Amino acid sequence: MSRRRNPAHREALLSAAVEMIAVQGLTVSTATIAKQAGVSAGTLFNTFESKSLLVNQLYVSLKAEMGRATSGGLPAEAGPRDQLRHVWDRWVGWATGTPEKRRVLAQLDVAEDITAESRDAAHQALSGMGELLERCRAGGPMQNVPLRFVLRILSSIADATIDDLIDRPGPGSATDDPRSSAAFDAIWRALAR
Template identity: 30%
Template sequence: MARPKSEDKRLALLEAAKVAVAELGLGAATSLIAKKAGVAEGTLFRYFATKDELLNALYLHLKLSLGKTMMENYRPGSSVKERARAVWSGYIDWGLISPAASKAMRQLAVSDKITEETLAQAAQLYPELHELAEACVTSEFFSCGQSAFADAIFFSLAETTMEFASREPNEAGNYKTAGFEVMWRAMTKG
């Protein structure tokens, strides 16, 4: 009889995958992930049938964590720009608190490993964020369905903002503001 799966082991595997992907990219070996989680490699495959399944689960796990942080100061009745500013600030704060999670998310978000099903599940976690993204990306440069390109630009701007904010914590607020204004102008008509 198969032993029941433990949520603690599943979370340990996701956390280990986060660190491994942040350190080594999507090519991180499952044996290393299992070792970081303190389990045998066979145990990893009891929880996730394939490495791609693990990466998709990690993507959803990180999206859930990120979404919670981004929604903390989200005010549905405020302007699109103010909602976008709240989401941007939440994203930067999340990245500063969890640099490994941020780095892993950036790699997963622009990879071809994340399935359409997983993307649909992620969009359902916080539908208001998905709607906000649709409302924000109004630049003619992104009007032809280039969401992966827009995501990559967003992540690059956010990464630069996080890098400077982490180097100069006393200026973090100024970097968040400047980074947001650059992102806003790039993604929108104004």
């Protein structure tokens, strides 16, 4: 008979995994994560069964959080440019406001342990972003290139912008920073006519 899993343990372990992976990388031990969460190693394995399952659920959880953060309050009546700007501002805000989660997500994006099922679940969490990008690039210079390639270009611009905003913060919010606006303008020109 399996034990009931405590949702508070799950959240504590996911939070501890973010903290410890941000500092030690993906080689961090499960014992270290459990200790940081204030639970036993047995509780970790009762909750996740394996480190691989923990990192896969962390990956999906972070992607879903990022998706909620970027699409929350999306103005349905606005045009594609304004909607994309809304998503951009929320993405920059989330990434600069939670740099450790962004750093961990970057590691998980390239981790071999992340399963195809987890990548599919993450893709579903961000499906609204893909639909918006399709509307934005319709008729533009990138209309006929694979969406995956477009996403890589946009992610590269976003990463460079967010890295600079974190490394050299300005006096105001990251979304009001001229570097953020310049990066968004470059993205828009790359996507639309």
